[in-house]
Amino acid sequence: xxxxxxxxxxxxxxxxxxxxxxxxxxxxxxxxxxxxxxxxxxxxxxxxxxxxxxxxxxxxxxxxxxxxxxxxxxxxxxxxxxxxxxxxxxxxxxx
Numbered sequence: 001x002x003x004x005x006x007x008x009x010x011x012x013x014x015x016x017x018x019x020x021x022x023x024x025x026x027x028x029x030x031x032x033x034x035x036x037x038x039x040x041x042x043x044x045x046x047x048x049x050x051x052x053x054x055x056x057x058x059x060x061x062x063x064x065x066x067x068x069x070x071x072x073x074x075x076x077x078x079x080x081x082x083x084x085x086x087x088x089x090x091x092x093x094x095x
Contacts (some may be wrong), residue, residue, distance in 0.1 A: 018063060025067055036065060038068050042076035050080070 025041055042064050049060045056077060064073035 012057075018059065022063055022067065035072075038072055039079075041074055042068055043080055046077055046080045050084075076084055 046056050049056050061073060
């Protein structure tokens with residue numbers, strides 16, 4: 001019996017999308033980045049993930065933590081969540 005979570009086609013497309021985002025981020029990282037740029041890239045990735053899936057996937061956070069460090073990724077997640085709870089995204093876009 002095939003389990004519903006073993007949808008390999010969907011998993012492959014999601015994995016390809018994550019690797020494309022990682023490639024984009026590594027291209028940006030080849031230039032020296034300031035902490036502000038790292039924070040903005042983390043937040044942008046988190047916002048896109050929340051818009052597409054309604055939440056931030058653990059795989060996305062693992063990649064961000066590897067790419068930017070644990071504290072940078074966790075703080076970016078906290079900032080995005082705080083902005084959402086304050087209603088910032090309701091005015092500007094659908095979240």
